[in-house]
Amino acid sequence: MSVPRALSVLAGLVALTAASLWFATGREGYTRWPNAKLAAADTGTSAAEDDLLADIGIETEPTADADIQSRFAFGLVPGGADPKHLLSLVSALSVSAVLAGLAGVIARHEHHASAADAGER
Amino acid sequence: MTTLHRLIAVALLAAPATAFASEPVAEPPVPAELFGTAYHTLTGRAAQVTFSSRAPLDKIVGKSNRVVGYLVAGPEDNPADLAGAHWVLPVASLATGIPLRDEHMIGREWLDAGSFPTIEFTLTSVEDIAPVKSGDGFSTWSATLVGEMTMHGQSRPLRVENTRLSFLDESPKTKNIADGDLAFVKCTYAVKMSDFGITHKEVPDKVADTIELKQMLRLSTVVPEPEATPQD
Numbered sequence: 001m002s003v004p005r006a007l008s009v010l011a012g013l014v015a016l017t018a019a020s021l022w023f024a025t026g027r028e029g030y031t032r033w034p035n036a037k038l039a040a041a042d043t044g045t046s047a048a049e050d051d052l053l054a055d056i057g058i059e060t061e062p063t064a065d066a067d068i069q070s071r072f073a074f075g076l077v078p079g080g081a082d083p084k085h086l087l088s089l090v091s092a093l094s095v096s097a098v099l100a101g102l103a104g105v106i107a108r109h110e111h112h113a114s115a116a117d118a119g120e121r
Numbered sequence: 122m123t124t125l126h127r128l129i130a131v132a133l134l135a136a137p138a139t140a141f142a143s144e145p146v147a148e149p150p151v152p153a154e155l156f157g158t159a160y161h162t163l164t165g166r167a168a169q170v171t172f173s174s175r176a177p178l179d180k181i182v183g184k185s186n187r188v189v190g191y192l193v194a195g196p197e198d199n200p201a202d203l204a205g206a207h208w209v210l211p212v213a214s215l216a217t218g219i220p221l222r223d224e225h226m227i228g229r230e231w232l233d234a235g236s237f238p239t240i241e242f243t244l245t246s247v248e249d250i251a252p253v254k255s256g257d258g259f260s261t262w263s264a265t266l267v268g269e270m271t272m273h274g275q276s277r278p279l280r281v282e283n284t285r286l287s288f289l290d291e292s293p294k295t296k297n298i299a300d301g302d303l304a305f306v307k308c309t310y311a312v313k314m315s316d317f318g319i320t321h322k323e324v325p326d327k328v329a330d331t332i333e334l335k336q337m338l339r340l341s342t343v344v345p346e347p348e349a350t351p352q353d
Contacts, residue, residue, distance in 0.1 A: 030219055037223065038216040039182045042168035048297040049167075056287050057254035057261040068182045068218045072182060079223035106293050 004110065005104035011096040018092030021074040031075035031088045039070035122295070146211045146239060148189040157193040157204040160304040160340035164189055170210060170336050180221070181328065187214035192244075192304060192340060194288060199250065201262035201286045206244035212237065230321055237274045244268040249282070252287040258290035266308070273317045284308040302341030309335045 001008075053059075078086040122212030151159045162169075168184040194200040212234035213227050229236035251267040266281040287305040290297050295303045311333050314324065323332050 025277045029183055031220050035216065035220065037220075041214065041216040043166050043168045043186065043188050046297065048294065052289075052298070052331075053292050053305070056259045056305075057257070058285050058305055068184065070218060071282075078212075079219045085219075085221070086314065110129040121284075 004103040004107035007099050011103065014099065015090055015096040018089050022076065023087040028073040028075045030077060030079035032073045032079050033083050033084060034072060035070045038068060043059040065099035142289055146209050149207045149209060151191050151193060152205065152320050155193040155205040156308040157195060158342060159191050159193050161189045161344050162188055162208065163341055163345055164298055165337045166339065169338050170334060172332050172334045174176040174332055176225050176325055176327050176329045179327045181217055183215050183217035185210060185214040185216065187211050188338060201242060201247060201250045201290045208242050210240040212240060228286055232273060237310065241271045242268055258292055259287060261285060270312065275317045275320050277316050281308045281310045288342060298339065300343040303342040306338040
């Protein structure tokens with residue numbers, strides 16, 4: 001496999017993997033990682049407590065808490081300036097675009113080189 | 122172990138411990154002039170406050186389980202007619218799951234936890250009291266809590282309508298949660314940040330001026346032991 005083709009395949013793989021990861025981890029806006037402060041902010045309730053609350057007329061309707069569970073999410077854009085938060089779909093697509101561009105440049109260079117060789121002959 | 126798990130493990134090990142610290146706040150003392158049964162807020166358990174900002178360009182959700190405070194119940198036949206209540210939320214305990222965002226949120230441009238480390242609510246009266254449900258050893262009420270909220274160093278009147286108040290005598294079921302008689306306070310309300318002097322160029326595109334808050338407070342007549350309010 002030629003170098004431009006290998007780079008193009010790699011660019012496609014990076015983009016595809018990043019998009020899959022973004023989709024699989026909840027399609028969140030920002031990259032997040034397990035966060036001790038967030039985990040400490042909610043230890044959860046027991047089934048016994050939920051049952052008791054239902055019995056006394058305090059509904060435990062689902063809230064937006066699921067959006068902020070302490071977990072990893074590959075975000076659409078970076079969630080911060082430190083390296084682990086720089087990972088994101090946009091970052092990955094940028095890398096993919098650079099790889100694709102590099103593949104194009106190399107392919108053009110090789111094409112010109114081979115054309116020049118053919119001309120010399 | 123998958124690559125994802127390895128990445129997560131590395132991130133956890135690399136995270137600075139200081140980033141998780143939030144100073145605990147002492148429960149405000151119950152004023153001696155308040156007559157009635159005092160219930161003390163149980164902290165360090167399930168989230169007590171969940172806030173959300175829904176702006177056109179971003180949605181932010183955060184929470185805290187570090188609220189301290191008390192309520193003093195009203196007469197036995199109408200405990201929801203509270204004699205008093207006061208709750209304190211340490212600003213630095215609010216967590217959105219994104220450390221950089223948390224830093225900005227408690228920074229000088231927003232809540233300014235350095236100068237105003239707490240958000241407080243002091244009850245002045247209870248209105249619209251109506252029974253919702255009662256049974257063996259419990260009663261649940263609907264009411265409007267009227268009081269004053271202090272945030273960012275500014276105090277504003279606040280009405281919290283349709284608040285659910287429950288009072289439970291101690292039983293084997295309640296002991297699964299905590300010792301003593303229990304009370305629950307559940308409510309949803311909204312505050313405008315601009316009312317408290319919080320303005321920013323990111324409002325309203327990235328952060329809504331109106332913040333929705335959902336609260337679920339668990340309280341007990343038994344003062345929580347120190348180990349029941351774990352620190353970070």
